[in-house]
Amino acid sequence: MIRPLLEPLLHPRSVAVIGASEAPDRIGGRSIHSMLNGGFGGAIYPVNPKRDTVQGLRAYPSINEVPEPVDCALIAVPATAAVDVIQDCADRGVRSAVMFTSGFAESDAAGAAAQERIREIGKSSGMRIAGPNCLGVFTLDKGWYGTFVHALANQRVPPGPIGIVSQSGSYGSHLFNVSQRRGVGTNHWVTTGNEVDVDVAEVIEYYAGVPDLRVIMAYAEGISDAGRLCRALAAAREAEKPVIFMKVGTTDVGARAAASHTAALAGADAIYDGVFEQYGVYRAETTEEMVDVAYACQFGRYPKGRRLSVQTISGGVGVQMADAATRRGLDVAPMPAPTAARMKELIPFAAVDNPVDFTAQALNNPELMQANIALTIEEGGYDAHVVYLSGVPDYDFSRQACLQIFSAMRERHPDVPVLVIMVVSDELRARYEELGLPCFEDPSLAVRAAAALSHFAEVFVRGAPEAPPAPLADAMEVPSDQVAEHAAKQIIASAGLAVSHERLVNSAEAAVAAWREIDGPVALKIVSPDIQHKTEIGGVLLNLDDEATVYASYATLIERAAAARPGARIDGVLVAEMVSGGVEMVVGVVHDPVFGPTVMCGLGGVLVEVLHDVQFRMAPFGTDVARAMVEGLAGRAILDGVRGAPPVDVEALAEALARLSVFAHANAARLESLDLNPFIVLPDGAVAVDALIVPREDCAI
Known part of the structure; x- marks a missing residue:
């Protein structure tokens, strides 16, 4: 069955609130209050058999009594009633549901069984389900508040190009609130909870196709469908939409670690790191990092390379930023000599390498600072710029001059990525943001954001990866039983990888003959499918290069294997060339x-x-x-x-x-x-x- 899209969940035209409450501070009342006050344009149908009206709206005793088709049902009833309510919604033809109710797989076996029943109902009916045990969804510019989070009261900036998806409802709420305080313009918000149906990956894929959404923030504790996640990340990359992901938790590989060195190294988040790198995802370690990077991305200006200019009124801070940029792989290349010479003529007291320190004295003549910035942008050959001004833009005597400088710069260079470090009022920062200038108070965080912008630019330029090589027709399969080293190498060689020259022998005389054939130093290794780690029993002897030593070494290995692993199957001894160099x-x-x-x-x-x-x-x-x-x-x-x-x-x-x-x-x-x-x-x-x-x-x- 083809999964219906998430449109009824994110853009419903009609909503039923099952378990509706008259009190706006209760879970069943908060969403109604928010929609009524937030401008939701669709129909709202409270469902409560004990009331005739809820918050001024006519109430209905059950979903079956609602007179019109329902796009989304908000379910705020106890877990004991939730399965029956979901079944009623499916029978009524409700297209989607948000389940606030908890007490399912996160609780006990009975809850897990009830959750599985909900999954079956959703799958058979085609109704899309967010949750259970989630905080809901919202779309701010539509006044759609399918959540009991008080998002309407916490909104500080207008809806913008950011979409948030989080498995954790509490963290999703926290992320939205922090984003609002940082000036991140969120519009779409989804929490997936226990993910009986809708999961983080599908929401990312949906966001990738939303025209007015340009940046995706995601949080997950675990992923259950790798294929869906990879399709979603590929769709976001193709749409050139940055994905900033916080993934917490670890993968348990302890059971495999004893058999494989590779498995031992795959612990914690190493594999998630690799997958995120593969799809161009920016992995954030903290909420601050996640929000800062999204903030910078929402302005939509990405550098064409990694060359960064650092301009500052403080030489010491300039050095800090240059160090931070170098650590993050940015190129703080020197200013071209002709440009540096012209700068020196304009501001004799300035340091004109890179960082460019035009010092606070330049503010005595703002035109000089403006000329300095213009020269850097127009002749320096840099891809992005960070400018440190501390509190100067908010001083009475320089406020207007600084605004004029950056207004003129933006008018002349509308697409150049410029990040500004300043300590100013919220109102003044908003003026700079209107010019498309991300504003930071910490210089190192501005540099981190510049590096993130460069990362995404490279991802978008690179695009989809090359196709894998075609499989070789003669490639062997992995056998069902453990095989010894020489057989493993034959399998690897059939797949197209080069292996060292070697021979399997069953006597000391054959070992000597193999050594003569190789004509150089050899290694002798015991060969047994029952001995995976040969060095642990002294089963490998290296750099053997005379007849007597090779002859004696064969017997030594056979004896050591018999002593260390009595009863092990011994296929013989491998005589292999010593590969030198490299x-x-x-x-x-x-x-x-x-x-x-x-x-x-x-x-x-x-x-x-x-x-x-x-x-x-x-x-x-x-x-x-x-x-x-x-x-x-x-x-x-x-x-x-x-x-x-x-x-x-x-x-x-x-x-x-x-x-x-x-x-x-x-x-x-x-x-x-x-x-x-x-x-x-x-x-x-x-x-x-x-x-x-x-x-x-x-x-x-």
């Missing part, structure tokens, strides 16, 4: 319970073990996403060569990651985890030296 990486796959197969890439050694310097992306993906994974590593510079080492083949690494993602996606139902550790990236090519494949326990045979 950079050791860790590459792998883990099956996430929400996002399915996700690919991991990290630099080997201490950077993985201690710093967890890794990147995750959801499979499948193309080489452009793979390159972004590599670029996201904190130790990325190692790949360019350090201390005389040559640079390595990053393109070969990206190709391998993309091919591995295709293999992982094709085996999503069969693969629990996969480790290629080490995966060595060479000056020319990249090769897997070790491989571990862990099938899913429920993998079909």
Whole structure:
């Protein structure tokens, strides 16, 4: 069944309030009060069998007595009656419902069963349901207050281009109130609660298609439908609408960590980080960050690159902003020499590099500051500008001059992103905001917002990612049983990844013959499907390069395996070339319970073990996403060569990651985890030296 759109929920023409109250301060009365006073243009039908009227409106004993079709029903009845009420609404043909009622899956098993019944009613009838256990929805410019939050009283700024969606009703209310105080123009607001039907992802997708909505703020504690979330984020990216997301909570991967190094690194929010990076989402860590970034985005001016000019009346603050910009990946490039020279002629006492410190003395002659700003914008070649003025714009002697300077600048350069740091009254700040100038009191927060604007600009320019490589016709499937290293490498090789030269042998004489064939130092490894971590039992011997040592080492490994794992199946000993040079990486796959197969890439050694310097992306993906994974590593510079080492083949690494993602996606139902550790990236090519494949326990045979 095709899911009906959310229009009846966000733009209803008629509303029934079931459990309606005469008292505006009660849950069943607040929404009626808000709609009556907020200009709702549709019909309102209170439902209360004990009253003839509610807040001056005729009341009805049940939804069945309401004389007209109903787009949305607000349900404010006890949990014991809620299922019957939902069934009555479905029978009556109500198109959507908002369930304030709590006491369902968040409470106990009986509540969970009742919630499942509500889900079935909604699915079979096509009625869209928000909640249960939610605070509701609203659309401010329509006077639609399907909530018991007193949004009407808390509204401080006119409706604007921001849409909020939150699983948590309380946090959603808090976010709206903080946004109002920050000057963020919210219009659409949805809380999803227990998500029996409508979830955060679907609301994001709906927002992506609303013409007058330009920025999306989202909060979630968990995601149940990864496919829907990815479609929603892709739709927002295609519509060039920033998504600012706060995701809290962790993913439990402890059960898989014992078998897979990759799984151990996938804990907490690493995979969500990767998915958000993949779709261009800005992940906020605090409410302040979320609101500040949305505030900057609502002005709709995005820089074309990362070159940032810093202009200031304080040299010290300029240095602070330059440091903050560098930490956030912005380019605080020096002012072009000819422009700097002209500035110096205009303001001899100014520092004219970048930051440009025109000092407070420039205010003695405002035309000089205006010329300075104009030169920076017109000749500096910068993509965005931050200007620190402290309290100067609100001083009696400079208030009008500053307004004239920025009014002239905006008239001449209507589309240039300029962020202003000033401490002024709310009324004066509103004047600057009318000029399209985001205003901040903290210089570092202004720089953070500028970096966020640059992030979204890059996302929109980049657009949809490349298609993944085509699967190889001869690629093998993940087997249903555990396999040893040599078999795992054969599977990986069939998927298009290079593996080290090696031979499986069953005697010391064959080990020596394999060493001669390889013609160089070798590693000997015990091969057993029952011994996943060979180094833990001394099952790996390295840099063997003479006949006697190779011969003796074979017996040593067999003896160690028998002593450490009596009864383990021993397939033999692997004689493998020692791959020298290059950079050791860790590459792998883990099956996430929400996002399915996700690919991991990290630099080997201490950077993985201690710093967890890794990147995750959801499979499948193309080489452009793979390159972004590599670029996201904190130790990325190692790949360019350090201390005389040559640079390595990053393109070969990206190709391998993309091919591995295709293999992982094709085996999503069969693969629990996969480790290629080490995966060595060479000056020319990249090769897997070790491989571990862990099938899913429920993998079909």
